[in-house]
Amino acid sequence: MFSLKDAHVSNSITHTIQTIQEKIRQAAIRVGRDPASIRLVAATKTVPVAYLEEAYRAGVRIFGENRLQEAQEKRQILGPREGLVWHFIGRMQRRKLKDLVGNFSLLHSVESLEQARSINAMAEKLGIQQAVLLEVNVGGEASKGGFTSQEVEAGMEELDQFPHVLIQGLMTLPPWRENPEEVRPYFTQVSQLRDRLARQGWARIRMNELSMGMSHDYEVAIEEGATMVRIGTAIFGSRGEARNQREE
Numbered sequence: 001m002f003s004l005k006d007a008h009v010s011n012s013i014t015h016t017i018q019t020i021q022e023k024i025r026q027a028a029i030r031v032g033r034d035p036a037s038i039r040l041v042a043a044t045k046t047v048p049v050a051y052l053e054e055a056y057r058a059g060v061r062i063f064g065e066n067r068l069q070e071a072q073e074k075r076q077i078l079g080p081r082e083g084l085v086w087h088f089i090g091r092m093q094r095r096k097l098k099d100l101v102g103n104f105s106l107l108h109s110v111e112s113l114e115q116a117r118s119i120n121a122m123a124e125k126l127g128i129q130q131a132v133l134l135e136v137n138v139g140g141e142a143s144k145g146g147f148t149s150q151e152v153e154a155g156m157e158e159l160d161q162f163p164h165v166l167i168q169g170l171m172t173l174p175p176w177r178e179n180p181e182e183v184r185p186y187f188t189q190v191s192q193l194r195d196r197l198a199r200q201g202w203a204r205i206r207m208n209e210l211s212m213g214m215s216h217d218y219e220v221a222i223e224e225g226a227t228m229v230r231i232g233t234a235i236f237g238s239r240g241e242a243r244n245q246r247e248e
Ligand SMILES: *Cc1c(COP(=O)(O)O)cnc(C)c1O
Pocket: 043, 045, 066, 089, 090, 173, 214, 215, 216, 230, 231, 232, 233, 234, 246
């Protein structure tokens, strides 16, 4: 399956994953957290299946995809693997929603009450409960989806009424900053929001998960409480032109 050139890349993927897992562990330990409470989600948009294969062999068990069709093609090729789960981390277009519900073990980026309502209705039809996170647009950027902090707080009562949506926590994609220390305040803000919502003790809503941190800032995110880090470039290399694919 691999050419010689790929074999070289694949060795480096394995090595890189080990290095990242060690950095995750150390970041957790620095702040007195259990390293086992943090999961690596490999962000695999535009990444060839052969590299996913290698990542799986190196111990990665969660792939996060941004596009339905691409995800389905890759899943078809890889087939079912022990312990492997697929998350959807991209923006969810309305017309794609019904194909996303029931097809991913976690949808990271529910961006509105209306979307949560639709997911509930679709999951009800399928007779399932769909696990999701609520995306918080902490930087208030127009190009990104998500609830404002105020919208999440105001929406909790209704969100707690959806029997077919399992809300497990929050996700955020803060503004890009070259220096990860400048991203820290955004992570802190979402982390504090999560803690506040958790203390309110809702009936259905769980606030255990915090999906935040990418290739260049995941260590800071872990120090601020991330339970899932979504890492692409640092594992697989640059995506080149596909970089902005999340924005469609
Ligand atoms: C692509 C992507 C990532 C990973 O970004 P990197 O900088 O390559 O690590 C994380 N989260 C989301 C939502 C993405 O679309």
